[in-house]
Amino acid sequence: MADRKRFEGRVALVTGGRTGIGRAAARRLLSEGAEVITVQRSEDSEFECIQADFSQPGAAEMVINEVIQRTGRLDILINNAGMMTESGIESMSVSDWEKNISVNLTTPFLLIRAALPHLRKTGGCIVNTGSIEGISPNPMHAAYSATKAGLHGLTRSVAVDHGHEGIRCNAVAPGWIDTELNVNMIDNLPNADTFKDDIKKIHPIRRTGTPEEAAALICFLASDDASFITGQVYTVDGGRMTQLSMP
Template structure:
């Protein structure tokens, strides 16, 4: 893997984004941490710096093009290039299609879909120069979903369509665009869900539904992202790589 690439990771302050940033930092890359939570961002940046990583940390609202343009200018000015963009920022949304307001819809799409386009649009000129790559974090919900996930599933389906379109449009410029699609992942959200459940066996049932009898860790997702951004994936573009411990290959009736 090439050392000292410049890698931008959105939603980098915790969870999957934090693991992704750590993986690139451990590989010797310069990592640009992007998040809206200043305390969590500072904590993650400090931890990576203590581990020897070259880090930039920026508080950015990825739904605002002015914030994004300022970010890209800072990165180019301070590090000279952009080699990898990881669009990880997102939020879970749970609405009923009838009662959901237009403002709720716009907010959900802004974070989970529009931000991916805005970040790609701003980074692509530099990525073309570096013949770099984009890795978008989608979700298993883009193709397989459950009741109560509206409109999250719609947004993530859009992320995968955007991934394919950008891959096709910029392949001739040497830019690869791929996505990972995590399923259940051991994050704070899963812990909180299990704690709220009335079923003490809820998490065990989830584990049994997975062929590998486990759910992914943030580090599992980070490893997949790092691979797709690496020279080892130089023949891969427009792909969506599931990171779901086999859940999406099953047809369960129990």
């Protein structure tokens, strides 16, 4: 982990910061000097946090206002919280479709909208966690793929509309990352060892990624090292999207 203090004096808000990529990003930001606040439904025992249910009206505005009340500023917004429903289009209920849209796309939009006046003051930045499935979907992931593609589009729109105000907006598109959720899913498969071997083969570097590797890219994009980068969606996937499948 880097020893540089790229974020000293800055305040970062990380949604979904209690686990996985969000937790790794929060730890990296903290290690480099940021004051970090995470937000999710449950308590965070490691970081200062705000408990919020984004399905409730006004939750996004409440969270941003709470950050400002506590710290007086906001420099970095990491929209990382997300969900996935596995279902074909014909079998997916409208309520499940709308829930995916709400969590993966509408909530980032509402948080960005509420954060913009404060990011304008600090010359702040936004990093959204998209997905390679926003580029090419896996089977039975119509809602997830659609919302992540939408988030990529929102990322570019925010960059275009607010770049002149000194606000940058980028996204990362992770591939297979060994989050707790993915690791537990594999371990519970009857053919876990075979699955692990097979999934390594679809990556040119012959392994899956770690949350810390995705977080490194998030934090780079949030830092002044990326001061001339905006409106971009960066894959972090071990080359998976580059390698053609076998015939």
